[in-house]
Amino acid sequence: MRYEGQLTVLRDFVRPLRQQPKKQAILRLETPPRKQAQMGLAYVGKYLVDDTLQDVCVxxxxNSTSLQY
Incomplete structure (x- = not known):
């Protein structure tokens, strides 16, 4: 058994069955080494600071430099 149709007919049939991408592509910006750093932020919780309950973050x-100090 062999498919006798044209390739475009098969592509048109399969196209709606394909899964659509779930996420849009993201443009990444790369910089040379030692020209950029990233900052991480973490929520610790609520603590008493000067007799006031405040949110505390760290x-x-x-930094991902390869310099040895």
């Missing part, structure tokens, strides 16, 4: 600068 931040950290993430």
């Amino acid at each position: 931040s950290r600068i993430q």
Whole structure:
């Protein structure tokens, strides 16, 4: 048994059955080494600061340089 139709007929039949991409592509911006850093932020919780209940977060600068100090 062999398919005798044309390739465009098969493509037209399969096209609606294909899954559509779930996410849109994201443009990544790359910079040279040691020209950019990233910052991470984490929520710690609520703590008493000067007798006031406040949200506390911790931040950290993430750096991926290959320099040895």
